[in-house]
Amino acid sequence: MPRKFNFGAGPATMPEPVLKEVQEELLDWNGLGLSVMEISHRSAEFIEIAQQAETDFRDLLSVPDDYAVLFTHGGATMQNAMVPLNLASPEGIVDYVNSGHWAKRSIKEAERYTNVHIAATSEEEDFKYFPAQDSWKLSEESSYVHYTPNETIGGLCLKSIDNSKIPVIADYSSGILSEPIDVSKFSLIYGGAQKNIGPSGLGFVIVKKDLLGKAQPITPNLLNYTLIHEGESMSNTPPTFAWYVAGKVFKWLKSLGGVEAISIINNRKAKKLYSYIDSSNFYSNTIKAENRSIMNVPFLLGNDELNDKFLDESKEAGLLALKGHRSVGGMRASIYNGLPEEGVDALIEFMDIFVKKYN
Numbered sequence: 171m172p173r174k175f176n177f178g179a180g181p182a183t184m185p186e187p188v189l190k191e192v193q194e195e196l197l198d199w200n201g202l203g204l205s206v207m208e209i210s211h212r213s214a215e216f217i218e219i220a221q222q223a224e225t226d227f228r229d230l231l232s233v234p235d236d237y238a239v240l241f242t243h244g245g246a247t248m249q250n251a252m253v254p255l256n257l258a259s260p261e262g263i264v265d266y267v268n269s270g271h272w273a274k275r276s277i278k279e280a281e282r283y284t285n286v287h288i289a290a291t292s293e294e295e296d297f298k299y300f301p302a303q304d305s306w307k308l309s310e311e312s313s314y315v316h317y318t319p320n321e322t323i324g325g326l327c328l329k330s331i332d333n334s335k336i337p338v339i340a341d342y343s344s345g346i347l348s349e350p351i352d353v354s355k356f357s358l359i360y361g362g363a364q365k366n367i368g369p370s371g372l373g374f375v376i377v378k379k380d381l382l383g384k385a386q387p388i389t390p391n392l393l394n395y396t397l398i399h400e401g402e403s404m405s406n407t408p409p410t411f412a413w414y415v416a417g418k419v420f421k422w423l424k425s426l427g428g429v430e431a432i433s434i435i436n437n438r439k440a441k442k443l444y445s446y447i448d449s450s451n452f453y454s455n456t457i458k459a460e461n462r463s464i465m466n467v468p469f470l471l472g473n474d475e476l477n478d479k480f481l482d483e484s485k486e487a488g489l490l491a492l493k494g495h496r497s498v499g500g501m502r503a504s505i506y507n508g509l510p511e512e513g514v515d516a517l518i519e520f521m522d523i524f525v526k527k528y529n
């Protein structure tokens with residue numbers, strides 16, 4: 171059966187060449203006579219996979235040498251606790267930008283470990299725009315400011331960031347590797363792997379080394395950035411299979427020309443879809459133009475009663491997982507790196523047929 175186009179927000183579509191390679195190697199990795207998921211994480215073979223993945227990830231993002239790269243458990247949500255546990259104190263204060271669902275989740279968890287000040291929010295306008303950096307009201311003694319550059323559910327993003335006088339922390343779960351970023355503008359970048367990196371179960375952290383060594387005493391060892399760094403992300407058994415697949419995704423991305431090259435494709439994919447939506451008087455997307463995400467494109471149908479029909483018929487047409495998050499309604503097309511441009515073309519074609527049929 172041919173593969174269908176998967177617009178799911180995560181776990182998301184994987185590049186097909188990576189899946190094929192994994193399939194070929196699944197029973198016998200590298201002539202060892204066993205699967206890669208059966209070998210010890212302490213073996214020389216796995217350590218080579220792990221180190222190569224880190225090297226490629228660093229290359230793709232041009233991560234400076236004074237940053238550590240960690241591979242972690244617990245996806246992005248674990249980082250919501252790890253960030254304040256490692257970088258803030260119960261008496262101190264931190265700043266958070268409230269841009270939607272995922273920012274709110276980060277805020278709620280951080281409040282358990284420190285004092286959170288909301289530096290900016292767009293909640294009063296239903297998160298239709300991303301608070302501009304120059305509107306952030308940072309606290310005097312803040313340990314850091316946290317924001318979510320790409321809100322996966324709302325479909326809004328902040329394209330870039332200027333230098334900040336306090337450390338900037340970013341939940342880059344759904345934006346990482348989609349466009350070039352200047353890592354040196356951040357003190358810490360984290361995310362879950364299951365959008366542009368690989369299978370779920372793996373997380374990544376890129377942290378400036380001078381922020382290490384500040385964990386609160388209650389921080390569990392397994393969640394302590396310094397110990398994870400010292401243990402080369404192997405304080406205990408890591409998610410080895412996900413790490414191995416991530417390594418293959420990094421190689422795949424490099425073979426396409428890296429983040430600069432995929433960013434051209436991603437911007438083209440997103441532009442096509444937004445242009446079609448904007449040209450239609452049936453479909454709509456209400457996010458402020460400059461804050462529209464190129465990874466997650468939510469859109470509403472002119473008539474909500476047609477939502478189920480849209481989902482049934484798109485599924486029949488081989489276009490999967492287009493249902494929007496319940497908090498936003500309508501549809502959402504997640505068009506991550508692994509979703510081929512033909513998938514976007516097929517979606518637009520389907521949307522056009524649908525509107526002519528029912529509107």
Ligand SMILES: Cc1ncc(COP(=O)(O)O)c(C=O)c1O
Nearest residue numbers: 245246247272322341343344362
């Ligand atoms: C921006 C963002 N942050 C956090 C999360 C939570 O990720 P995880 O399920 O890996 O904890 C998600 C999941 O979609 C996300 O999109």
